[in-house]
Amino acid sequence: MGIFNKIKNIFSTNNKDPEIQKYDEGLEKSRKYFSNKINILNSKYKKVSNAYFEELEEILIMADIGVNTVMEFIDKLKKRVKSENIEDTEDLKEVIVDEMFIIYVNDEIVVNKINFASEGPTVILFVGVNGVGKTTTIGKIANKLVNDNKKVMMVAGDTFRAGAIEQLKEWGARTNSYVASSENKDPSSVIFDACKKAKDENYDVVLIDTAGRLQNKVNLMSELEKMNKVIGKVIEGGPHETLLVIDATTGQNGISQAKEFKNITNITGIVLTKLDGTAKGGIVLAIKENLNIPVKFIGLGEKAEDLRVFDIEKYIYGLFKDM
Secondary structure (H helix, E strand, O other), X not given: OOHHHHHHHHHHHOOOOHHHHHHHHHOHHHHHHHHHHHHHHHHHOOEOOHHHHHHHHHHHHHOOOOHHHHXXXXXXXXXXXXXXXXXXXXXXXXXXXXXXXXXXHXXXXXXXXXXXXXXXXXXXXXXXXXOOOHHHHHHHHHHHHHHOOOOEEEXXXXXXXXXXXXXXXXXXXXXXXXXXXXXXXXXXXXXXHHHHHHHHOOOXXXXXXXXXXXXXHHHHHHHHHHHHHHHHXXXXXXXXXXXXXXXHHHOHHHHHHHHHHHHHOOOXXXXXXXXXXXXXXXXXXXHHHHHOOOEEEEEOOOOHHHEEEOOHHHHHHHHXXXX
């Protein structure tokens, strides 16, 4: 029995689990795309052939897995077809899903947890371009942490976007979290004061919003460097995480943004928002293959509780359970 069938057997018996249901619902658009396309392909070709692989390649590229990843993936499939003497396209279905799982895991320990500090406040810096849902993501993570009985502070480090501070304050009221802000100071000064307060008043977690400008990379790089130094001066080891927020609906454009930010600062994890709003859920695999940065959270809906810790097994099940 392959990896996917084992996952399917476990989750099919626990399909009333709210976590599994959320992945099931949130990945519906992507699942319909994959299942429909591959089922149609398999009804067209009963035997594995070069023509079959060419059409499969196109389906995967259109799902935003990325051209290079797809080419390598198809090569691996062809090798398995040859070594295992697979002729029937129906027999290839499970191999396709298994190989996708292997792409993500790649013989590594999959890290999807927040790296919490052993002592003092844990500082998490959020970066990303405007419009990806960065401030909303911070609010949703604050909600999750408060529900886990953490004392949370949010910091309005985006002093440029109109409404950013008000939006964060709204989330502060909703989650009963303190919001550090100032319209008259530069971002690093706001962050310095916030980190000092967090340390003095025993906050568990500090979530820092930043401006989403990628046009002027030199300014952004120096600003993030300054923020990192300021945080490290006040809180040892901080920031403990730098999470890049990407809008899943932007597809390969999101990968380009990630590459740019990776060149500017040390990204420790990805938050993929609006995954429920796209049929191109393959972007998760493209991120891993292109950047080798773990996806730590995914957005599977509008509500605060719809931001979930990423789980590769639930993702694979939610994407392919109808195959």
